[in-house]
Amino acid sequence: MATVLGTVRETDDTNYVDVDEDITIEEYFQICGQQIQEEFNEYVQLEVKRLTDSFAAVKEDLLQTHASLVTSNNDKENVSPDDKNCGEIEDKSKERKPKHVDLEITIRGGPYDDGKTYLLKPRFRAPCFLGRSTSKKFREKGMSLPRDFEMSTTHGKFEVKNNGVLYYTDLGSTNGSFHENRQVEPEVSLELKDGMVLQIGAGNLHITFKSVY
Structure with missing residues (x-):
């Protein structure tokens, strides 16, 4: 036979269950379990939203970085071999000193x-x-x-x-x-x-x- 604790009374603190009269232990734990489940579901939803937003920001950064690298490589490919050689010769001439x-x-x-x-x-x-x-x-x-x-x-x-x-x-x-x-x-x-x-x-x-x- 279930033990009677009292009646559940609503309070402002959602983490607290107040007991009055006419409630069994089984009902008390059931109410606590439901409350914990609701809080857990809310926490999971917040974490999912946070991770989703974070992933979206990282994805945007990666796309911008990729676009920048593609543009840079295209610019290098558009430089003619003569221009590249001239640049190398100029750099070497700056480093060299006459004998x-x-x-x-x-x-x-x-x-x-x-x-x-x-x-x-x-x-x-x-x-x-x-x-x-x-x-x-x-x-x-x-x-x-x-x-x-x-x-x-x-x-x-x-x-x-x-x-x-x-x-x-x-x-x-x-x-x-x-x-x-x-x-x-x-x-x-x-x-x-x-x-x-x-x-x-x-x-x-x-x-x-x-x-x-």
Whole structure:
């Protein structure tokens, strides 16, 4: 025989069942079970909605990322091989440093104004000499200009010092060397710049740097 507890009384707290009169233990647990089931169903519905919304947001992000990757790949495929190679060559050229710098010298004015370009390769402790001398070191590695009578036999030299910088030095010539109409002090090295012009002898020496990699 079932035990009578009392009557169920409604309260504001949904998690609490108040007992009054005329209710059995079986009915009490049945009411509690129904209440728990309702709360559980509500919780499940909320969780399902939360997970559904979260999945929708993740799906949208994935679709946008995929679209961005497709666009990026299409842009890369539309670049021509020549453009790609040019970019690679440009990047490599920025990274590379020249092993050394040669000098290309043309003379304007005087007896050697004939359009000839002299290629000098001064190195550390191996200068290139300039003058009227016809000796081997002038003819093969320097500038031999015997018809310029305003130039000394050994007029000057182009050299690279241990800092890797190119210089011109007047070696005590009779008529001197000039840069921008100012005389270069004898035996004092003048740093060379690309495009510089030196007034030596009867002509102007136009200097161009040529990097060697």
